Amino acid sequence: MDAYRAIVTKRDTRSFTDQAVADDELRRVLQAGRMAGSAKNLQPCRFVVIDEPETKQKLAECGDFSAWIPTAPVCIAVVIPEDGRDFDAGRAAQNLMVAAHAEGLASCPVTMHHKECALDVLGIPEGHRVAIVVALGHPGEDPSSRGPAAARLPFDDYVRRNRW
Amino acid sequence: MDAYRAIVTKRDTRSFTDQAVADDELRRVLQAGRMAGSAKNLQPCRFVVIDEPETKQKLAECGDFSAWIPTAPVCIAVVIPEDGRDFDAGRAAQNLMVAAHAEGLASCPVTMHHKECALDVLGIPEGHRVAIVVALGHPGEDPSSRGPAAARLPFDDYVRRNRW
Numbered sequence: 327m328d329a330y331r332a333i334v335t336k337r338d339t340r341s342f343t344d345q346a347v348a349d350d351e352l353r354r355v356l357q358a359g360r361m362a363g364s365a366k367n368l369q370p371c372r373f374v375v376i377d378e379p380e381t382k383q384k385l386a387e388c389g390d391f392s393a394w395i396p397t398a399p400v401c402i403a404v405v406i407p408e409d410g411r412d413f414d415a416g417r418a419a420q421n422l423m424v425a426a427h428a429e430g431l432a433s434c435p436v437t438m439h440h441k442e443c444a445l446d447v448l449g450i451p452e453g454h455r456v457a458i459v460v461a462l463g464h465p466g467e468d469p470s471s472r473g474p475a476a477a478r479l480p481f482d483d484y485v486r487r488n489r490w
Numbered sequence: 491m492d493a494y495r496a497i498v499t500k501r502d503t504r505s506f507t508d509q510a511v512a513d514d515e516l517r518r519v520l521q522a523g524r525m526a527g528s529a530k531n532l533q534p535c536r537f538v539v540i541d542e543p544e545t546k547q548k549l550a551e552c553g554d555f556s557a558w559i560p561t562a563p564v565c566i567a568v569v570i571p572e573d574g575r576d577f578d579a580g581r582a583a584q585n586l587m588v589a590a591h592a593e594g595l596a597s598c599p600v601t602m603h604h605k606e607c608a609l610d611v612l613g614i615p616e617g618h619r620v621a622i623v624v625a626l627g628h629p630g631e632d633p634s635s636r637g638p639a640a641a642r643l644p645f646d647d648y649v650r651r652n653r654w
Binding site: 369 | 491518523524575580583587591599648651
């Protein structure tokens, strides 16, 4: 898929089929995340790939709006140091998700509001935190997961010139 | 450019020629930023496009490592609410930069350490902050700006399965 098209057509959606994500697809997605730039090239992000049903079930309890996690064939937890930059996590996660979209996969970020829960479920040592979990899989048919996220404010509301 | 190729070959570089960025190129870059997803679709980011030399010169004084800003033909300040998520700013900035790369443009994020300075230079009202400035332009020839940023830890250092 063309890069510009992939970027501007990517929507955060969370309706998935049961079809597994192929290893080569997943590897490209992860490679995309790995290659994201970071401040001072510190490379603060690590990715925990979660495909065990029982682990997904436990992880679903670590967020306020994450009960749907088990419906995703694969989740990728983006882990950073406790004092790491969420900006860099956002860069890596966007790479993961745009690359997934280019592979024909749907994806959606989900926040782990209960930090200790996520660290415990994934066996992550102290000094780290889960910046985000990216759920992905082949897109399902539920159109309700597509509409609202497509809405954007007008271009001219987004952009100013030289001064606010 | 192919999406996966654009994502994995994007490097943060800051060597630019004097060539101006064409309006249609810049518009696609900004559109890419606009279409980035955000938590609850809050769309927290706004983009201030800076191409006036005197404004770039003033902005160069707002960061600890930003003296090179005037060498970039265009800068895009990504502005979010004071309590906005840097994660979402990272998603938008990555879209800006990967789209720029797909257009053949080099780009590099630069931090505004002196927050009030950046708000003042750009006339941004209280209650906001500059999450990042993305500098962009046609790539220059300085190879020293390319090497280190290309280095990445091995794939297997980045990725774990189900448990840390």
